[in-house]
Amino acid sequence: MSRCELGVFLFFSLLVGASSVYGVDEHRHHHMPGMSMDVSGMVMGNNKDKLPDDCNEITGEYEINVVAGTRYAKPYASTMFGFNEHEWRVKPCSRITVNFKNEDDVRHQWMLHGLPKYLYDRGMFHMEASGGHTQTGVFIVPSDDKTYLVHCDIAQHMEKGMKAQLIAGSGSGDLWSIPGISADFERVGGIHGKKGSLIGLFAVFAFIVAFIIVFRLFSL
């Protein structure tokens, strides 16, 4: 059930986002702490030592090597871009070093959402690597069991396979449409596809029931 709830939450949060107007916070993205940018790409939200308020100490150290490229889409038919892995598991309050290598000749991103906003601008840890480049960044997750969305935000890269999850502790269920892990929310056997035929079936059923009732009543 939690998987379903999370998916529905994501679905509606994105829908609400669709109708929102320009964020005023568009202005204030300069001079952010933990940010670097050059021709090879950028890192935003880099945090080596600032503990989240709910952590007393760092309870785990992880170093994950992420490789991005069209090559990693091969195992999953119907995707075009991918990461070498689409799920990582860490302990709450742990420090994660991400080495993000881009094997393609175009930009890719490893963008993680849902971190506390008092530590990370807009709750994001974001790495962007230009074609053929590697970026390294560090962040610390808070104490709650949570599943964090990781994706590439270049148009259609998430939709076409660059979507993953980082699970802290026991997590909060799987996200939708992660290659090799979870189904699409809308496309395969989605609720909307079934609706029309369901109504038709119900109408036929009602007709048959009505006919049988009358027929039996007056035949006796």
Place this chain on the structure above:
Amino acid sequence: MTRLYRVLFLVVLVVVFAALLPWQWYPRDWRVWYSDTFGASGFLEQPVTVPAVAGENTEEACPPDIRGWRKPQSIAGVDITASPNCLADNPHAVAAFVKGTNNVGHMTLMDARLSPDAVVKGRDLDGDGDPDEIHIRLEVFELNGGSPDLDVPVTQYAIAPGVTPGLWVFAPKSAGMSTENFESLIAQPGLRLPSPAIRVEQGDKVIVTLENSHYMPHTIHFHGVDHPFLTADGEGNDGVPVTSEMPVQPGKQRSYEMQPRQAGTMFYHCHVEVQAHVLMGLNGMFIIEENRPNNWVQTFNIGDGFVRHSSVAVKEKYDREYDLHYLDLDKQLGEKIQQTNDPRIVTQLIHRDYDISQADFEYYTLNGRSFPYTARDSLIVTAPDEKVKLRVVNGGSEGVAIHTHGHKVTITHYDGVEHPEPARITRDVVWVASAQRVDLELSTKNDGLHSYGEGVWLMHDHQEKGVTTSGFGPGGNVSAIVYERYLQDDGWPMTFGMDWKNFLTPGFYQRQDDGSGITPLLAGVEERGLSALRLTILATIAGLFVGLVASWTVKGRSRV
């Protein structure tokens, strides 16, 4: 149940059925007999007219300029003129395009949302004070594409209120997110239709690198631009898969080289499955400016329209310059990328199933938008006694017949080649066939020929479907030549006719409202027909009747 009761029950059913049946469903002869015998039926009130005004769903005509993009300003030492239109180009991006993304600071790049290597300007080869080595990087973006998790398009870009056709566009290499922010599904302002106008100087050594960030293969063909068939390394350089090179696959890149010897307004487009890719939006204007000293040209004009930093040669002759990109779109073609999330099926739908010979075109855009959105960023703003340069390209598959109200324009260039002055034609309908370019001189001298005086003068394709959106008007590529005196402070034109707010509603382009305020059409009349309840009761009675008769038939048989 006795037989009498059954008959009585049947009679009651028939009477109720007859009473509920609409009067007009009876045979005409019966109704005539009834009228002859009992006189006419009573007066029937007709349904009331519903006002055909959009009301509270109206969008803001002109969003406030909270970022101060319209103002004249100087960024990174680049003077950027004020933008008269309501929606202005990002001045930080304009500055970065003029100086080169390698020559501006970190903050300017962040505000421009550009990659540091989007436009790299190198050495001054001829020693005339401007860079002559230009390396441009283009990416490919999908707008209004599908998503596995949402039933609305993602990376949204509306060409008109509520109209979001699937599109592919070239864009300068950007940095960061494709959307305004993580909570939004709307594309950031640098990603839009049309693919941007590119400007270089005559004699520049130009490299254009295509970084294919899209999930389909693409190339770039530089139509009309002086370029060798092969690069110095012997690689294909014409962008044509059937003659010069294999397409650039997703995640790969390729560089095209050129040193254009002739100036003029040219064109570029993807040459993979051209019958579909070009019409998805992968085409733009490519302008080679005449060589002049200290001529720092604005390498990209995002969304075309007003040029905020014109070249030296243009400023010598003209007061203002506008790029006008006409493009018609096939709604059914654009929908294909929204129907599935599987790139294999998209390929099947677009490269195999799509048949352009059976296609018709629903959306007519000017600079990537249809009326009324054209009024936000594609008005030709001018003043009396000016000379305005209009560079026009038709990226669509049908011709456009551009008509200027109140003015006759002079055609100075065809396909980038200057027309001899004595032979120039001055007219008020300019035909531009597919892929053709014309440079127009718009004179605002009030002499009864070039201009009839100040006003808000419409400018549109005079093939009437060009002024519609899905065959519904006013829409399409309608824009206007607006004199400053007729422009409000926010950049919206001062008009004296119909209220445009009625058009600024998604419902209007779904044909829900007439909006004109002139004709209370049938569409404005409350729907009147059999109510669902009445129809259900009639059907139920019919069902009971059939059931009863059937039961009698069965019983009759069993007795035999």
